[in-house]
Amino acid sequence: AWTAWRAAWRSIRHERKEKRMGFGNDYLQEERKAELQYWLSGDYESFCGKKKEIYLAAGKAIKDAGHTSPGHSPGGYRNELKYAGDLELAFRIETEEKKFRSVRKQLPAPEYAKWLQKLVRLRNQYARTAGFENYLDYRYALWGIGGDVFARAASRQRKAEKTDSMELRRWLGEVSADHRLAVENQRALFREIDECWNLNGSGIQIHDEDLPGFYIGACVPVSIPDDIHVLINRRPGLSGFSVFMHEIGHGFYYTNIAAPDIHGRREPFNLIMEETVALLFENQVYTDGFSREFLHTDRGMWLPKAEFQLDYLLCCAEFEERIYRKADPDFDAEWKAACAFTGEEEGDGWTKPHFFVSNPGYFAAYFIAAFLAKETYRYADRESRDLFDFIRNEICSPGGALAYEAFLEKVLP
Structure with a gap:
């Protein structure tokens, strides 16, 4: 009986510690419940307000616990990084993104460039508060994307026959x-x-x-x-x-x-x-x-x-690699360089892809996934x-x- 009681008490203490550290399901589930309501209703203001409340609570719990990383396995999503750094700045950036998304298709290229440049600087500023050199490094760490996987997939795709x-x-x-x-x-x-x-x-x-x-x-x-x-x-x-x-x-x-x-x-x-x-x-x-x-x-x-879209996805990922790792990038020049590097046509340019505004880093993730999907077909067929x-x-x-x-x-x- 004493052994069972002691084991139960250890389990309770562990659960309490997890809640203090913010790595239990509570914060994630609350965010997902709010996200589901957003997709069902379209009420972004309520979702953003609820998400900010959750993130601030999780960030405080992690800080109070003095914990930085639970040591996930390779490729694993690092949830604790969602709550790292200056979260007030993070939600200021999210508000800026939302305003930009609502008008971006109507903006002339020079004004578009100023707004995107501001976002890139703010994002890099936030990344440094979370312990990263730039925002792409932060996002890759959050999603568990190793640079070697991106480089290997990119190298293979550049040599692939075009469709x-x-x-x-x-x-x-x-x-x-x-x-x-x-x-x-x-x-x-x-x-x-x-x-x-x-x-x-x-x-x-x-x-x-x-x-x-x-x-x-x-x-x-x-x-x-x-x-x-x-x-x-x-x-x-x-x-x-x-x-x-x-x-x-x-x-x-x-x-x-x-x-x-x-x-x-x-x-x-x-x-x-x-x-x-x-x-x-x-x-x-x-x-x-x-x-x-x-x-x-x-x-x-x-x-x-x-x-079909692999070269385009790689081109967009390469463009972001360039603009987040330079102090004052010239978007036109970097887009031309990315297109030349991947063999992609310049097309409608860098103002068309919405992920540059709404979800930086996602082009790299999506490119890797699309490449692996293609290679999975080939493997299963072989x-x-x-x-x-x-x-x-x-x-x-x-x-x-x-x-x-x-x-x-x-x-x-």
């Missing part, structure tokens, strides 16, 4: 007319896919009616793995359905893959692997196997969709493996633990 996007666009126009891809039929199509691929999708709550129209899709894991929400403003055609499947891929990651930590909780997540899995789902609808099984046609494209069998039995060990390093060795040797 003809015109062929993909012509094919999309033909296949998207299929009646099964009409908005009213997409839920039934997903149920068929769920059963065929054994996705365990019944644990995902899908919201697809009366949503704000400013986004296409989102996935919010309030509690992993049993309270997962996919929100989707459905669009017709294969491209619209691929976005739906991308968000389902996020849900699959949380219900099937997200690795438990040492206490058995499924935190923290791995951003690169999560986006890789989501992109595998998104791109799977372009394959010949999907076309035969669910659309009853032999018009699948297999790899081109997985490869080994004559079923894609989802490979995910379940080689990316993950029994019980859902994620073998991140082993996965990189298989698809990014």
